Amino acid sequence: MSGYQTRQTAIAAVTNFKSDLKPLNFTETSPTDVFGSNVFNDKVMKNMLPKDVYKSLMATKKTGEKMDPAIAGPVAAAMKEWAISKGATHYTHVFYPLTGLTAEKHDGFLSPDDEGGAIAEFDAKLLIQGEPDASSFPSGGLRATFEARGYTAWDVTNPAYILENPNGTFLCIPTAFVSWKGHALDKKTPLLRANQAINKAGRRFLDLFGNDDGNMVVSNAGPEQEYFLLDRNFYFARPDLMVCGRTLFGAKPAKGQELDDHYFGAIPRRVLAFMMEVERELYKLGVPVKTRHNEVAPGQFEIAPIFEQANLATDHNQMIMTTLKSVAKKHGMACLLHEKPFAGINGSGKHLNYSLSSATQGSLYSPGDTPHENMQFLCVTAATIRAVEKYSALLRSVVASAGNDHRLGANEAPPAIISIFLGEELAEIFNQIELGDLKGCKSKGCLEVGVDTLPALPMDSGDRNRTSPFAFTGNRFEFRAVGSNQSIAGAQVALNTIMADSLDFVSDEIEKLLKKKMPLNEACQKVIQGIMKEHGHVIFNGDGYADAWQKEAAKRGLPNLKTTADALPAMIAPEVVDVFEKYEVLTKDELHSRCEIYHEQYNQHIQTESALVVKVAKTIIMPSAVRYQGELAATAASLKAAGIKSITPALAEVTELVGNLDTALVALEKLMEKEDFKSIEEEAAYKTSKILPAMLAVREVADAMEGIVADDLWPLPSYQEILFIK
Known part of the structure; x- marks a missing residue:
């Protein structure tokens, strides 16, 4: 068969594709009934657990208290009963090794009863700890090749859930994955440690303003997941796509994305059917997906969830990536999560919306109506400026990969230079503080569209900057440099750790001034002024794609680590090792092992x-x-x-x-x-x-x-x- 015939066969298969999937009946079960139906969530636990057990479990989840081992037995019994009622025959401890993928080993509930039958078994020990073979997972020299033992430890802060298969269901238990000696071998363990660090530093910071009310300070994430869809007939006719996830060859087509006619366009019928099934499967798992749309490049799309607590958002993003790929197969398509599958058109990122919050304070990045008077907000933003400038090379290193190198610096992604966009209003306020003359800021006002039948629109304080890798977007920062194929855990581990360090720095400096009887507002302004003078050069509100910015960034001393080979050594720089060890997030050995693993990959x-x-x-x-x-x-x-x-x-x-x-x-x-x-x-x-x-x-x-x-x-x-x- 000639090349032309092979391609024509693929084209015919695509154009004549008819799904044999039974249409989903959305009227049979409402979306609200579907949502969380396969999750062992707080509502289920409240109904199935003894009151004292439920209360103790919630205390651990909501306040970070150490878990009482005595509750594991009742929780395991209830979890088993619930899972079996859902048709589960097996359970698995789900973990996220340094491959970046999701890992699982299934064990059956049933054991022979010596009378020719079987009983379902699942006790506290099986819930709390599993023992997968760790020998084939990357460790970066943390253990010898012959040392195979590894442990999974139940993550009580995230709920267990049921995954469905055409031939049954099984129970999934979120877990951390560590070596026999306790070294982190996964993405979750350091994230949980970093969450502890940001809670401690955050509560200390809030206490200065009289706002530490016992609630945890948590980091939140809302990752916007971009991806490509193509028919599987084309996918299997391209060895490069099958093996590498991107095209190693391919001439630019006569028409690409130049007309911008794909972005936010009407979603193709076949793609929309796929999206609807993806969303329904994610609803069952309690994943709060909110947005779907066509992205800029032809064949590119996006799904985005609502903000969630960092650890849960990370698990949910792994579920999103897995679900996108599995449902695509059912619809005769392949889902590509590579950062740059096609040369010459936009690649795919994972914009990580990041914030810090507490149950009573809400987002600590919320400026309020008068941000110039909100010293708590200004101080936490100043701490962010310090963290990003001081550890900009680290932030570049945690998004470094072979795939992301093709995307960063192109016209659809931020440059490899890490800078902060604040917007006109905030930039003006911080500039005033740096000059020692805080006057205030412009009112936001309304935008008159010029059509009588259209309402006046409340204006934001500034425009968005799509060229910035770390941009303020109203009540959060958007870290736009994360690759579409990457776990968001690495970026959050880094952000939480360096933010804990900067919040402690701000608290230290304010406390010193308060001891000298300086009023709180005056002390805050003095600390912010010092941060701006030392770290303010990381703020850039202009065009990150312009050649002039490359030269300007060099003058400012901002690192421009263009490739993974350039960026990864920053992960083990002395100051990075010091801050991770200070907050007990990653040891020197663990950092060096990860650096080695990422080099190998x-x-x-x-x-x-x-x-x-x-x-x-x-x-x-x-x-x-x-x-x-x-x-x-x-x-x-x-x-x-x-x-x-x-x-x-x-x-x-x-x-x-x-x-x-x-x-x-x-x-x-x-x-x-x-x-x-x-x-x-x-x-x-x-x-x-x-x-x-x-x-x-x-x-x-x-x-x-x-x-x-x-x-x-x-x-x-x-x-x-x-x-x-x-």
Whole structure:
């Protein structure tokens, strides 16, 4: 079958696709009844647990009190009863290893009763602790290869839930994952530790303003998840998409996203059916998804939940990614979470909306109607400015990955330079404080649209800045640099830890001034003034895409860590190790292990991609070009024999491209032979500076071929077909 026939078969399958899924009956069960129906939530526990057990459990969840081990037995019994009533036959401790994926090992409830039957067993010990084999999960040198034992520990702060399968259901118990010696081997453990740190520092900070009422200070997250959808027929016809999650070849189509006609457009019928099923499955799991829409690039979409407490939001985001992929299969599609699956058009991020709050104070980032008078808000914002400037390299390192390197700095993502956008109103206030002359700020006012039938619109204090990696958006900050395929845990661990450090710094400085009998407001302004003078250069309200910002940022001394190889060493810088150890979030050994793991993952990604570039170019693209070259040569010979002017220019062009492709492949393969690296860091730098440019050189020739080789010979589905045929 020719390349053209292969592509036409895929196109026919896509255009003739008819779902055999039974339509969901939304009138049978209302969304409010569906929501949380598969979650062992507070309402279920209140009905099923003894009052004293429920009260003790809630105290642990809501105030951070140490869990009473005595409650585990009654909770396990109720959880088992509830799960079996939902049809569950197995349970699993769900955890999030440093692969970035979700992991689970299933165990059955049933055990033989020695009378030919079986009984369901699930006790406190099985609930609290599991023992998965940790040998095949990355540890970064924290343990020897032969040391296989690992433990999962019940995360009492997040609810258990039921996952459905066409042939049954099973109980999922959120857990932390640690080594036999207690080292964190996962994403959750350091997040729980960082949550403790921000609670302690936050309550101390609030106490200065008389607002520590015993409620926990928590971090909240609302990750906007972007993704691509394409038909599985195209997906399986592209080895690069199957193996690497992104296209290693592909010429720019005649039409991409230039007309901006996809963004917020009417959602395609097939895609909307997929979205509705995704949402219904997530509703069952209590995931508060709120928004769905077309994103900028053709074939790109977004789903966004409501704000939640950080740990729960992290678990829920993992559920969202898993559900997107599994439901896409049912609808004959593939979901791509790679940060840059298609060159030349927008990639996908995961905008992490971040805030700190307490049950009574609400968001600590809420400025109120008169932000210039809200010293608590100004101080916590100043603490954020200090944290982001002082640890900007760390924030860049926690979003570093092979995929995200293709996205950061492009026109759909913030640059690799970490800066803060405050907006006009807040920037004016902080500028006044820095100059020692706080006067106030402009009133927000209303926007008159100029149409009598339309209402006046309340204006925000400033416009949004989509080019900023860390932007204030009203009552929270939006960290826009997180990659779509990444767990949000890493970013939150870093933010909570450095915010705990900065809040403690602010508290220390204010307390010193209060001891000197300085009034609280005056002390706050003095501390903010000091922060602005030392760290205020991280604030940038302009165009982050402009070349001028690169030069300006360099003058300000802001790091510009463009690649993963540049960024990862910041994770183990002495000041970073100090702050993580100070707040007992990650030890020096744990940080070094993660740095090593992420280097290994980066190197393996590039190794896999480069090997596939060679294989696809040699076995798929080159043969097609040579066949076309042969056709042109035969035609030229026939025309010449007939005394007709030949098509020499076209033949010469193809011949030159074939030669260039062969040369580029030889150069890439030669570079790939190097193995004598002194360190994993040296290998990463080599792959960044040598392998990636050589891969790109191969791609440039191959993409040029796509524009000249006869369409009936070109083997790979094109961008035009993949992105626009639904």
